[in-house]
Amino acid sequence: MKNTLLLPRGFRIAGLVLLVPFLVLFFACINGNFTFAFLNTPINPAHAGDFLGGNHNLTDELAVVGCIASLYMIAFSRVRTEDEYVSFLRLRSLQIGVIANYTIFVVLTLLVYNGGYLDVLFFNIPTTLVLFIIVFYFNLHIRPLLTKTTTA
Amino acid sequence: MKNQIKVERARHNMTQADLAAAISVSRQTINTIEAGKFVPSTVLALKIARVFGTSVHEIFELEDGD
Numbered sequence: 001m002k003n004t005l006l007l008p009r010g011f012r013i014a015g016l017v018l019l020v021p022f023l024v025l026f027f028a029c030i031n032g033n034f035t036f037a038f039l040n041t042p043i044n045p046a047h048a049g050d051f052l053g054g055n056h057n058l059t060d061e062l063a064v065v066g067c068i069a070s071l072y073m074i075a076f077s078r079v080r081t082e083d084e085y086v087s088f089l090r091l092r093s094l095q096i097g098v099i100a101n102y103t104i105f106v107v108l109t110l111l112v113y114n115g116g117y118l119d120v121l122f123f124n125i126p127t128t129l130v131l132f133i134i135v136f137y138f139n140l141h142i143r144p145l146l147t148k149t150t151t152a
Numbered sequence: 153m154k155n156q157i158k159v160e161r162a163r164h165n166m167t168q169a170d171l172a173a174a175i176s177v178s179r180q181t182i183n184t185i186e187a188g189k190f191v192p193s194t195v196l197a198l199k200i201a202r203v204f205g206t207s208v209h210e211i212f213e214l215e216d217g218d
Contacts, residue, residue: 085181085190144180 007077015073022066029060036062071129079140089139097132154213157186160204175199 028034039058079086104127108120161171168182175196184190185200192200201208 081176081178081181083177083181084193084196085177085184088190140180144183 005076006082007073009078009080011073011077015070015077018066019070019074022063022070025059026063026067029063035059068126068129071126071133075129075133075136086140089136093136093139094132096135097128100131100135101128153188153191153218154215155185155188156211156213157182157200160206160211164204171200171203174203 025034035057036059039062041056041058101124105120105124108124109117112120157171161168166174168186169179172179172182177196181190181192185192185196197208197212201211204211
């Protein structure tokens with residue numbers, strides 16, 4: 001079955017390799033206020049209002065875009081044999097990922113208030129992809145190992 | 153939906169891997185079809201029937217709930 005929306009197979013490894021440094025950069029940004037000096041950029045004075053201040057650094061943007069791109073590469077690259085069962089698994093895993101994501105989101109909406117809710121909104125952005133990756137690769141690689149079946 | 157893939161494989165002395173290679177799918181796909189966890193498309197069902205030299209009706213059979 002042809003699925004033209006998928007990336008070539010090598011992107012999965014590239015995504016895994018890229019995800020680690022971008023995750024480290026992301027947590028360094030939000031926890032330690034780490035920035036790369038060369039990513040300092042002047043901003044248009046018209047937009048230099050309450051949000052951005054006078055100077056702006058693009059390190060956190062780089063980290064977020066890098067994490068999302070890496071997760072996308074892991075999630076939507078071809079597997080060795082891309083057949084209709086894999087397409088079925090992709091669809092089901094995406095459905096489970098979306099349902100789980102919104103369940104978590106609704107629960108946190110009811111439980112978290114004030115400034116903390118901004119964190120909920122922020123961390124909710126990549127969780128659909130993360131949940132999809134977990135469910136898809138669990139069903140594809142780990143579940144067959146857990147259910148012993150005869151092959152002959 | 154019931155299927156006779158395991159019986160036909162035994163009759164043709166084929167492993168799941170052999171059948172998977174013959175119709176260009178993964179062995180896991182054959183495994184899930186045999187176990188009734190995954191219902192194949194018409195194209196795949198026809199390919200399986202062609203490998204065994206029989207008709208789709210001989211391999212796949214509807215159950216009462218279907």
